[in-house]
Amino acid sequence: MGRAMRGGTCVIVATLLLAGASVACHHENAWPEGSPQTEDEQLAQDTWRNRCSECHGKFGEGNGPTAHTLKAKPRNFTDPEWQKSEKDEELEAVILLGGAAMGYSAEMPPNPDLNKHPNVAPLLVKKIRSLDRSRPR
Ligand code: HEC
Numbered sequence: 508m509g510r511a512m513r514g515g516t517c518v519i520v521a522t523l524l525l526a527g528a529s530v531a532c533h534h535e536n537a538w539p540e541g542s543p544q545t546e547d548e549q550l551a552q553d554t555w556r557n558r559c560s561e562c563h564g565k566f567g568e569g570n571g572p573t574a575h576t577l578k579a580k581p582r583n584f585t586d587p588e589w590q591k592s593e594k595d596e597e598l599e600a601v602i603l604l605g606g607a608a609m610g611y612s613a614e615m616p617p618n619p620d621l622n623k624h625p626n627v628a629p630l631l632v633k634k635i636r637s638l639d640r641s642r643p644r
Pocket of ligand 1: 554555558559560561562563577579580581582583593598599601602606611612614615616618631635
């Protein structure tokens with residue numbers, strides 16, 4: 508019951524305190540575990556849902572609706588070994604610059620519009636990290 512209660516409290520606090528609230532909520536139930544509390548988190552969630560999961564799948568298993576049309580199959584982001592082998596900065600660079608620029612498949616598109624929102628690529632990395640199946644949830 509703890510988790511759900513705290514989530515509810517968080518939303519109430521966010522509504523009351525607006526600006527300060529997102530900071531207050533970040534140590535617990537922050538997105539992607541909780542719901543988005545900031546514009547950047549909302550944008551990251553929308554981007555994951557509308558763009559990334561198309562290929563990578565909602566849960567990052569590499570099985571999105573268009574994955575079967577790709578020559579290079581998106582890898583499984585839930586794999587703890589893969590997670591350990593990748594640095595945050597590298598994942599961020601692939602997201603912003605695209606696969607071709609970073610030695611991966613050109614089918615992984617660049618996302619230059621995210622440069623306007625510098626917190627969003629790191630938040631997408633956070634989302635990818637949260638998909639690691641060895642993480643407690
Ligand atoms: C059109 C399909 C497609 C879309 C849309 C897409 N990707 Fe990819 N992505 C790929 C493919 C194919 C690869 C290369 C194979 C691999 O490494 O998984 C890749 C690779 C990656 C990698 C590098 C994986 C590694 O091994 O280092 C990351 C990180 C990534 N994508 C994140 C994202 C994020 C975040 C989004 C949304 C902003 C996104 N992708 C959108 C197809 C896609």
